[in-house]
Amino acid sequence: MYEDVPDPEPGPGEIVVAVHSVTVNRVLNCAVRAGTQQQRGVKPPHVGGVDPAGVVTALGAGVDGPAVGTRVAVLSRVPCLKCDDCAAGNFDACKKSCMLGIGCWGGDADYVKVPASIVVPIPDNLDFAEAAAVLRHGPMAYHLLFGVGKLQPGQSVLIMGAAGGLGSTGIQIAKQEGAIVIATAGSDERVAIGRELGADFVVNYNKEDLTKAVRDYTNGEGVHLVYENISSPDTWPKALACLRKFGRLVTAGAHGGGKVALDCAFLYHQQLRIIGSTGNTDEDVRRTIEAAASGKLKAKIEKIFPLSAAPEAHRLMESTIPTGKIVLDPTLG
Ligand SMILES: [Zn+2]
Numbered sequence: 001m002y003e004d005v006p007d008p009e010p011g012p013g014e015i016v017v018a019v020h021s022v023t024v025n026r027v028l029n030c031a032v033r034a035g036t037q038q039q040r041g042v043k044p045p046h047v048g049g050v051d052p053a054g055v056v057t058a059l060g061a062g063v064d065g066p067a068v069g070t071r072v073a074v075l076s077r078v079p080c081l082k083c084d085d086c087a088a089g090n091f092d093a094c095k096k097s098c099m100l101g102i103g104c105w106g107g108d109a110d111y112v113k114v115p116a117s118i119v120v121p122i123p124d125n126l127d128f129a130e131a132a133a134v135l136r137h138g139p140m141a142y143h144l145l146f147g148v149g150k151l152q153p154g155q156s157v158l159i160m161g162a163a164g165g166l167g168s169t170g171i172q173i174a175k176q177e178g179a180i181v182i183a184t185a186g187s188d189e190r191v192a193i194g195r196e197l198g199a200d201f202v203v204n205y206n207k208e209d210l211t212k213a214v215r216d217y218t219n220g221e222g223v224h225l226v227y228e229n230i231s232s233p234d235t236w237p238k239a240l241a242c243l244r245k246f247g248r249l250v251t252a253g254a255h256g257g258g259k260v261a262l263d264c265a266f267l268y269h270q271q272l273r274i275i276g277s278t279g280n281t282d283e284d285v286r287r288t289i290e291a292a293a294s295g296k297l298k299a300k301i302e303k304i305f306p307l308s309a310a311p312e313a314h315r316l317m318e319s320t321i322p323t324g325k326i327v328l329d330p331t332l333g
Helices: 026-034 128-148 165-176 188-196 210-217 235-240 264-269 282-293 307-319
Strands: 014-024 053-059 071-074 111-115 119-121 156-160 180-185 201-204 223-228 243-251 273-276 301-306 325-329
Touching (some): 014 026, 014 128, 053 128, 128 243, 128 325, 156 165, 156 235, 165 180, 165 188, 165 223, 165 282, 180 188, 188 201, 201 210, 223 235, 235 243, 301 307, 307 325
Parallel strands (some): 156 180, 180 201, 223 243, 301 325
Antiparallel strands (some): 014 053, 014 111, 053 071, 071 119
């Protein structure tokens, strides 16, 4: 539904951003709108939009920056601004935080009101759509690969979902950091995207045996790290079986189903670690913006719609598997 609501007024610690770009996501937008994500506790009437970027238009009490007119991107984790941790400025420690556009109104609007602590200035050479798109996946990709995955230069990583948002981001940054990148997807077209993004070796898991192909490529040893965000019962066990001794599997995503079989004997004999994570650090955000500004991390934009065409944008997302981000731009109408 597209309708007028009062413009938001910033409270203490908050700022208002005029939205120029916000991404459309299969789960965080479409499924939430369709009402199939009840566990997320969305209360209608609701405004979605998890990752807006735009221009600061108003500062609330006690906020001394970024100045009105600054181009910013908004991060998704919203601190409550009311608990003792928030009062002490420890916003990352807030236990009552929510996700923007899920637990509170988000950026699918002309204006969004957010805590000043979750906006980051964006460089002049990064447009709003790119900023929203790279920040959707970049910080989590850095966090999964290096923060929890401990990937080192020269080590090998298997990236699942080569053409997806998190997968395509992971391929680019793992390559830049000197890793050997194997990328996999379920079609030749999507595998080719992984190759274009810099993967050293690609596998179509619907045509080849993923485990055998990866083991053959790594001289039988397997990879140091599996980077997973599908959680499909078909591909997850095959991916885990690609790990070498002491390998790690990092995961953040379950759109493939979420329930998978685990070979516990392989797990303990190989002394593997499986690590789930959703977070990221300020350093992950900084690295993402720096990589995007220098052209080392690119986000593919599938199509930009006016905000008023959000239903059409959702339909496109629901009827296809796009290889780039679908974006809404409220300044277009
Ligand atoms: Zn708090």
